[in-house]
Amino acid sequence: MEEKVLVAYATRYGSTREVAGAIAAALQEEGATVDLMRADEVTDTAPYSMVVIGSPVYAGKWLDDALKLVTRHQKNLGRVPVALFAVGILIAEDTPENRQKVEAALDPAVHLVTPVSVGLFAGKLDAKALSFPLRMMLKVMKTPEGDYRDMDAIRRWAKSLPVRNG
Numbered sequence: 001m002e003e004k005v006l007v008a009y010a011t012r013y014g015s016t017r018e019v020a021g022a023i024a025a026a027l028q029e030e031g032a033t034v035d036l037m038r039a040d041e042v043t044d045t046a047p048y049s050m051v052v053i054g055s056p057v058y059a060g061k062w063l064d065d066a067l068k069l070v071t072r073h074q075k076n077l078g079r080v081p082v083a084l085f086a087v088g089i090l091i092a093e094d095t096p097e098n099r100q101k102v103e104a105a106l107d108p109a110v111h112l113v114t115p116v117s118v119g120l121f122a123g124k125l126d127a128k129a130l131s132f133p134l135r136m137m138l139k140v141m142k143t144p145e146g147d148y149r150d151m152d153a154i155r156r157w158a159k160s161l162p163v164r165n166g
């Protein structure tokens with residue numbers, strides 16, 4: 001059976017789109033046919049033998065579009081392997097506490113589907129793109145700034161997914 005995989009993502013500033021793109025490319029290298037789509041553009045999950053869904057974390061939460069996708073397609077997603085990922089700047093400082101905080105953003109989704117794998121990735125924060133109040137807030141919270149995405153780790157995770165079990 002041909003493996004057709006959906007990689008769906010939410011994003012505000014584009015860094016998670018690039019993470020999703022790297023995941024899609026790695027899965028293609030593994031021989032899968034991949035559709036890469038924004039979460040709010042997905043209308044049907046039935047054609048896929050595996051579904052990967054990811055979102056950045058904002059204020060401790062996955063973006064609504066990603067959670068809505070899981071909610072809308074919960075029934076079908078119960079029939080295929082589903083992998084979830086979260087992108088958060090906190091992982092730039094990769095401690096168990098920070099991992100836990102970013103992983104907690106997946107809780108509402110994990111309540112709806114049981115993922116075969118969970119990926120937690122450091123993100124990218126470009127303070128220049130933000131409004132002054134947001135910049136100040138992130139400064140007060142001592143949030144790291146910069147691009148901490150580890151594309152090798154992201155690709156490794158994608159290649160560990162069970163694309164051949166669909």
Ligand SMILES: Cc1cc2nc3c(=O)[nH]c(=O)nc-3n(C[C@H](O)[C@H](O)[C@H](O)COP(=O)(O)O)c2cc1C
Pocket residue numbers: 010011012013014015016017056057058059060061087088089090091102122123124125126130134
């Ligand atoms: C207002 C704001 C709140 C954020 N909150 C969190 C957070 O709670 N935890 C975290 O790990 N990263 C947080 N981040 C960092 C983003 O998750 C990170 O920059 C991510 O790569 C952005 O993805 P995007 O470019 O796809 O929107 C926050 C960023 C902003 C601007």
